[in-house]
Amino acid sequence: MTDQMVDAPPAAVPAELTPGHSRWHGLRPWLPLVALAVAAIVPYSTLVLPGIFEGPLNSPGTLQLLAVCLVFGGLAAGYDLLFGRTGMLSFGHALYFAAGVYGTDILVTRAGLPLWQAGLFAVVGATTLAALLGAVALRTVGIAFAMVTLAFAQVGAILVARNFGGWTGGEEGLPLDVSGLPPALVGVTNTVNLYWLALAYLALVVFVVHRVSGSPTGRVLAGLRDDERRIGVLGLDPYRFKLVAFTLSGGLASAGGVVYCLIVGGASPHVTSSELTLSLLVMVVLGGPGTRWGPVLGGVLYMYLDHRLTAFGASDAVDALPAVLSAPLSQPLFVLGTVFILAVYFFPGGLASLTTRLAPLRKALRPPR
Amino acid sequence: MGTVILLTLTGLGLAALYFLVASGLSLVFGLADVLNFAHGLFLGVGAYATWWAAQNLPGAGPDGLGFVLAVLFGVAAGTLVAVLVELVLIRPLYSRTIEQVLVTVGLSLAGVALLQATWGADARPFPRPEWTRQVTSVLGASVPNGGLLLIVAAVAVLGALLAFLRWTRYGLVIRAGVENREMVTALGIDVRKAFTLVFAIGGAAAALAGALGGVYFGTVSPGQGGSLLIFAFIVVVIGGMGSVVGSAYAAVVVGLLQQFVNYYGVSGLGDICVVGLLAVVLLLRPQGLAGKVAHA
């Protein structure tokens, strides 16, 4: 399966890829860096994209939306380390993300720790939690594993919702106390710094996942996904490799939680919900499991659509439709769920497979030389 | 003493609700290997169809026979949706376990959103017969009738399911299929017909849970199925996948544990104890209490 990763096209700038395939060949390895550079200078652009973003690119609203999208791109890539690259179907990934969000928030707001300490403790704590719970959950496989991780994550949701000791703020959530934070991360005018932070997080996850999957460990993980028995035959212990992947993936998710907490300025109970894990799964499958850019693209697009479809549902165009159509269309989850089901049937490889699927078409359309 | 009886009976009411959801999940999983995230949707459909019928269906109403008719309509709607889901969405992905799970995940997201789009996100008051709002005195405890109704219904469903599994041809096929599906086909039996059947059974039981849960809670909301579903999953794993009797035992254990610990300990602690129980059971008996065998 490693060959599939190499084949996976860098999806960041797919539009430019279409014409003149060969010219781009030498540039291909550099495309991720180019995309990163482009993404990094976005905040300097005052470009207005009507219909796509509400304000100009560098407006705080747009930057915040983009930052959330980037964080979820990273989360999806981290989750893919489990699902797409190791073949583990965890329904409890939200727990580690939520541990990052609430851990940071509680340590800063309730304990008054400086941000860097709070973030560090949150990540270390969540990673340890992932290792412990993974050690138990991985005694099961397949569907039972999915159910157990789901149940563990449910405990997190209950703890947060019941507001034990008044730490989590319960249903209301817990706004982040910004008084002790570095000034550069506070205030609407500094949204751009949060955007860069989110971008850095995404780059980190992509880098880590890429390095891991290229390493000998990554090849073992791919082997586990394809046929676990074969790894056992080689004398390697599948349990340990799976635990490593589970822990690493949980740690990456918690780091995303730290960033997310800063971007949205607090924690709310929905980050603990099983629906968040389900949406991560949807992102990965829509993007293309086991590919380098598919999950990132899936995560970014999903969050963007989730946000924009709400606005779209309230728009005049949808309101003008008969109620039978307009009511479901105003529900982002209805649209995304339906798209997801269709994708499972018709695009099993996700968005990342589209370029390869379209290759024959491109070839046919290219004028003969 | 009165408190203990009250807690026991309300715990059993909760257990009844879990059992109605879990028995279908367990059979579907045991036979067809489908982890059905859309099962909560069947519950939602049952609840909303009953709610709708009580107001709009001629002859149906919130009381007496009219209410029975409304519940029957709800159960029929849930069954129909479950059968359609199996035939249209699950069957084409036969034996592709992961894709089937993904489709049910998509369905649960889209389906709940559809309920929400149609009837709003807020809880609606559920039409229910007057007597279900009252309490019955059992050994000095005042027990809500809605809870007792749930218990009676769950026991009846359990009895009917066991009789069906024990004495009918399809019951035999389902029991055998839970053990070894491949071998059932190797005896010349089209096991996929049995898949549709277990989806129908599961859909009906979940829809009944939706309708009676509406009576019990007094309201109906789109998200109701989802929160019940997680505990139903736990019940299925603890009871052993594919075992109806195991689901019944596990539902009782989970319901009582939850009710008692939530009352005597901190609220919410009971839910956590249930997950702890799941972890313990998995470590000691990975196949659950009853294993992957559908005993009749």
Place this chain on the structure above:
Amino acid sequence: MSEPVLSVENLSVRIAGLHILQGVSFTVAPTGVTVLLGRNGVGKTTTLRAIVGLTPRNGEVRGTIRMGAQSLLARPTHRLVRGGLGYVPEDRCVFAGLTVAENLRLAERRGSTPAYDKVYALFPELDRRGRQRAGSLSGGQQQMLAIGRVLLNDNRLLLVDEPTKGLAPKVVTEVAEVLQRVAESVPVLLVEQNLAVVRRLADDAVVLAAGQVAWTGDAKELLLETGLTKSLLGVGSGGGHETAPTAARKDGS
């Protein structure tokens, strides 16, 4: 020689990317027992499962398999079985939680009368133990049940996978006797490791080695040539070498 009841041509099976069978061709005579031989892991069970349509989903089957004029590939298992292909799997696979009577009842089919008298005549034990759970039967009894439930219906061909595996010597003889009687009325394709049983039952032999047919022909002839048996099946003192059979006759008659 008359028309074969089953002909397998150029059968290739790949499971999870591994080539298990590579171009296997053989035929099964319309009478008697054809035995499929070969060392462990050579693909005997895979061959039987491919014939009855039970290749796992991550597997890929190529080639042709015909019963008479009918192509078997791409037809669902339950249709093949109803069409007269009886399958007795490796490890018996009786339903342990069901009673003996229920195991048999499961094999009944609408539109045809189950031949209980025939089955109970062959296996009186099954009649007596009708109410017992199949899981509590001995290995030999389970094997009888696995064969019995297939014989409830008429078959054009029986596929029997290692029926004597793990059984006590006395029980092995009983199973062999039963199969001998069964084979008088219906052709059998048998996978068997026990050479004594092969000697007693087999008319024709097909030997697989490394996913290919290494030898086909008269079973008695194969067993007479000890050197050949040794190199093909690894039986005897010097077994376990991966030597290619030099005297392999690719197409027997």
